[in-house]
Amino acid sequence: MQAFLTIAVRAARKAGDFIIRESDKIRSVQSKSQHDYVTNVDKAAEQIIIDTISHSYADHAFLGEESGRQGDSEYQWVIDPIDGTTNFIRKVPHWAISIACKYQGKTEVGVVYDPVREELFTAVRGRGAQFNGKRIRVSNTNGLEHALLATGFPFRNPEILDKYLNIFGKLFPECSDMRRAGSAALDLAYVAAGRLDGFWEFGLSEWDTAAGALLVKEAGGMVSDIAGNPNYQDSDSIIAANPKAFKAMLKAINQK
Ligand code: IPD
Ligand code: CA
Ligand code: CA
Ligand code: CA
Numbered sequence: 001m002q003a004f005l006t007i008a009v010r011a012a013r014k015a016g017d018f019i020i021r022e023s024d025k026i027r028s029v030q031s032k033s034q035h036d037y038v039t040n041v042d043k044a045a046e047q048i049i050i051d052t053i054s055h056s057y058a059d060h061a062f063l064g065e066e067s068g069r070q071g072d073s074e075y076q077w078v079i080d081p082i083d084g085t086t087n088f089i090r091k092v093p094h095w096a097i098s099i100a101c102k103y104q105g106k107t108e109v110g111v112v113y114d115p116v117r118e119e120l121f122t123a124v125r126g127r128g129a130q131f132n133g134k135r136i137r138v139s140n141t142n143g144l145e146h147a148l149l150a151t152g153f154p155f156r157n158p159e160i161l162d163k164y165l166n167i168f169g170k171l172f173p174e175c176s177d178m179r180r181a182g183s184a185a186l187d188l189a190y191v192a193a194g195r196l197d198g199f200w201e202f203g204l205s206e207w208d209t210a211a212g213a214l215l216v217k218e219a220g221g222m223v224s225d226i227a228g229n230p231n232y233q234d235s236d237s238i239i240a241a242n243p244k245a246f247k248a249m250l251k252a253i254n255q256k
Contacts, residue, residue, distance in 0.1 A: 001108050001124050003056075004101045008077075008111040009122065011052035012097045015045040015081060016115030019088070019097070029089055035155050037085050042066050045081035049099060053077050065207045076102045080207035083112075084183030093117075098185035100210035110211030110218075112189040121189040123211075123218035129192050138221040138242035139194035144174040144252060147245045150187040151180055152201035160202055160236075167200070167226065170252045188212025191240050192219035198241030198249050200226065209238055222246040226253055 022041045029039050046066045053060065061071035064079040077099065082088050084095030093116040101109040112121040121136075123129040129136050141147050149171060154164045172178055179196070181187065184204050190196040192215035213223045213232070222243050225235035228250050232238045241249055 001101075001127075004109045005111070005122060005124055007053055007056050008099045008101060008109055009113075009120065011049040012099055012111050012113035012120070013115075014052055015048045015097050016113055018048055019045050019082060020115050023088065023091070026089065033156065035086075037089060038066055039082075039085065039089060041088070042082045042085055045097070046079055049079050049081060049097070050077075063206065065205065074104050078102060078107075078207050078210040080185060083185035083208060087182045092182065094181050094186065095183050096185045096189070098207060098211045100214065102210070107210050107214045110214035112185045112211050112215060114186060114189075119189075121192060121215050123192070123215045125214060125218065127218070129215045129218040131193050136193045136219050138191060138216065138219045139197050139245070141197040141242060142244045142248075144171070144245065144248045145176065147175045147197035147241075147248070148195075149175045149178050149241075149245075149249075150190065150196050150199045151178055152182075152184055152187070152204070153180055154202050157203045164202055167253055170255065171200070171249060174248070174252050184208040185212045188240055189215050191221055191242070192216045194219075194242075197245040198239065200237070200239045200249065202237045204238055206233060209233075213238070213240060216240040224250075226250075 027040045046064045060075040061073040080098040088095045096114045099111045108125045110123045187199040223240045225232040226237040
């Protein structure tokens, strides 16, 4: 799996260099669906990632946010070329490239790369998580009183706003503060690195979370849906946190 990590990092760095170079010359911004934008840079960056990986692994399959499913293989690469496209378009320097490699449905390798800050978060299943080559662990914050949490607003799903606000109303008064920075992949990477104690959001897709969820788990954290079911991919929600904050988040959410 180390070889897969090397290729994933190579692809993320290539795409990162490209996106930075192109960031002042975005040629087109399209709406894919309500509030979901894509630029020519997202599409080209995804192609760079796919080409880089295919060069080494010609028979692997892909699931990319912008190009969908390609190929059929036990190995599948799950790619978000720019996680935080709205930030990218508005020149808010907070977005990342997210690449995961799955084998027989299990995430084996995860890379989240922030080329603006040159911050690289990596994980290999069973081998821990790293930040710029150094081992990372989730925070040790106990409970919620001193916990810094992050979330994403349901800006594409107004129909779940009430459900979202209900949970916000349970967590927010209990924690120290809540962030909404605009990149789920970075939110998860920051939980892995102990910068945040926990994260929760509704309506994310596999490309948003596959790499970041592995980072959190390999850094000693927990990931589930908001009901506590570890198969968060089968639901419309995700919670990721250090084990103590995780327990406290679930408790707060489930109280009447
Ligand atoms: C989005 C970001 C954002 C989250 C959205 C995602 P995109 O990804 O991760 O933080 O709230 O739900 O879709 O569309 O910029 O790749
Ligand atoms: Ca998008
Ligand atoms: Ca995304
Ligand atoms: Ca994206």
